[in-house]
Amino acid sequence: MPEKALFREEDVDKLQNFHYAYKKTVAKYHACRLDFFYKLFCFSHSTGDVSTTDIKNLLSALEIISTLKSNAVDEVSTHSLFIEIEKQQKKLVEQGEMVIEILKADRIQTDSIHKLIVIMKQFDVLLNRLDLGLTASLTDVDELTGLLNRAAFERTVKKLQAQSSRSGEMLSLAIIDADHFKEVNDTYGHNFGDYVLEELADCFEKHIRPLDSVYRYGGEEFLVLLPNTDTEQAERVMNRLREEVAKLPLSNDGISVAQTVSIGIASLECDEDPDEAIERADEALYKAKDTGRNKVILWQDK
Template sequence: MALASRLRRLLLGSDPRLARMLGYWAATCLLYLIGGILVVLQVRAGAADRDSAMLLVGIGVAGVAAFALLVRASGVLRISPSMLAVWQALYAIACNIGAYVVTGPLRGVYLIFLLVVMVFCAFSLRPRHTILLCASTLAMLGATMLWLVASDRVAYPAYIEGVHFVSAACALVSVTLLTGEMSKMRLRMKQQKEDLLDAMATIRQLATLDELTSLANRRHMNEVLVEQERRHDAAGQPTCIALIDLDFFKSVNDRYGHAAGDAVLRAFSNAARSALRSQDVLARWGGEEFLLLLPGAPPDQARMVVRRMAERVAAAPLTEVASDLRITFSAGIAQRQPGEPFADTITRADKALYDAKSSGRNRIREA
């Protein structure tokens, strides 16, 4: 299984889009194979020139191999999927027109393959590109048929070539219009999917973040604590909880208004986050109260982080509220004991916070 997985990764890569492009290439290989077999059968029946037919088959095989390498290296060469699709379509159209030239009375069969090329383009090209490709195909096919009629009217009667051209034109235009509508539907579905993903990301953000401070909200913090409780029990690392309450926040609202209170909360959030370690999680616990999770931090390190927070919060400018206003907070720190629910740790941190506030505020106390 491991060897098969490595071979698959080597051939298809790890990018799902690349694997899908190689899947399309494999489907075209099958079509080239069928077309080549038909050419060989006509050679055996004496309806096609052997040298010209074998040259065409060789060109088809070389093209298939070349496009396999181009698709596999498209990321390195920075070739877009749509550009690759155009190249492959033009090559396939040229091969089909070549088969039309070198084969005999059954040459009209190869016009059907042109329709298949257009259908494949619906999966990778925009409608206007497909229309341009259809116009190019008809131009190449018409020029080829005129050349055949001019060079050998007996083998290529004008009436027969005219019927072939009109039939191919009607079929190609019809398929192009249908594939254009399919492409539009595919693009609309893709846009709807992207819009849905954006909406889900917004909902997820609203469900996990506090709108005012952009910190984790209480619901998300409870989920983090449950996950951390499981990890802590498995790893046995020290973890601390700090419960933080802004000092005299009610007086800010009473004196300057609720808009000023919101500005204070945002300033606290911005300053506090700059003092945290990468693994710390700060959440708005309610009103002007915040909960800080410090994974892997013993009490002395937790106190150091909270002190750094206090310094940066106190230095945060609040010129939009009042030039002389400064933010301070009181905090209670508790280390989670082995097997202790975080709810109990938070209760002990809350008691330490009450002690800090009753001691004059702007204090840090440990449980």
């Protein structure tokens, strides 16, 4: 899957404005939702002067997607999560209308209200995920694994190189590649492959040290930046990680597999183009692949 940076630097302001408008809209939605249920309650118990038109008006006030869309930068409104929210909103309105029709016919059906509540809960989960994504500025997060992506790597690596230039500390870089991953996809399907990638990402995040950072660089390839670490230390850290991966119980839908990874390591000089260090780490990675996989290899000058 090609990585796609969702935002350019200059879009960050627009994104922040959208996030602010988003929070306000979602807060209004929640307040309005309470009113909606209150009026439903009043109508069904014949308390107060509430008509189904009042309830219908509140239902249309719950349609927040058009407000959100008019404020959103294209990268948000075309994002898969936003499209999912739109779909869920449509379901919510359809079910809300059904509840109103049932009320008009003078029948109280808790089933239909219950169904509406279930849809609203799912809607909330999606709204919350979008909120978290916006907080992490969407740009930086890989949609499948939730790891930082290539754009985040490119930004961070420059900062770490500048730090390492000031402190004189070594900076190391590792490339991790899943072994025989094509076979996993071909044998068990792409969805199972996606599941394995998500589990690998969780394992990496769990087992890297707090100052290290891991990125999904593309497909089944990940990068780790290890500040204040020379290549021999990086080799030890990566070997521990490699062992953790090999121990992972990967089991989904009745399928179980064992997955290993190969890792290449290179030092990252503070004044070089990071692509050069990536190339060296890649060379080491291919040596690990050529000599049996499930290994960590340090790049060495010939």
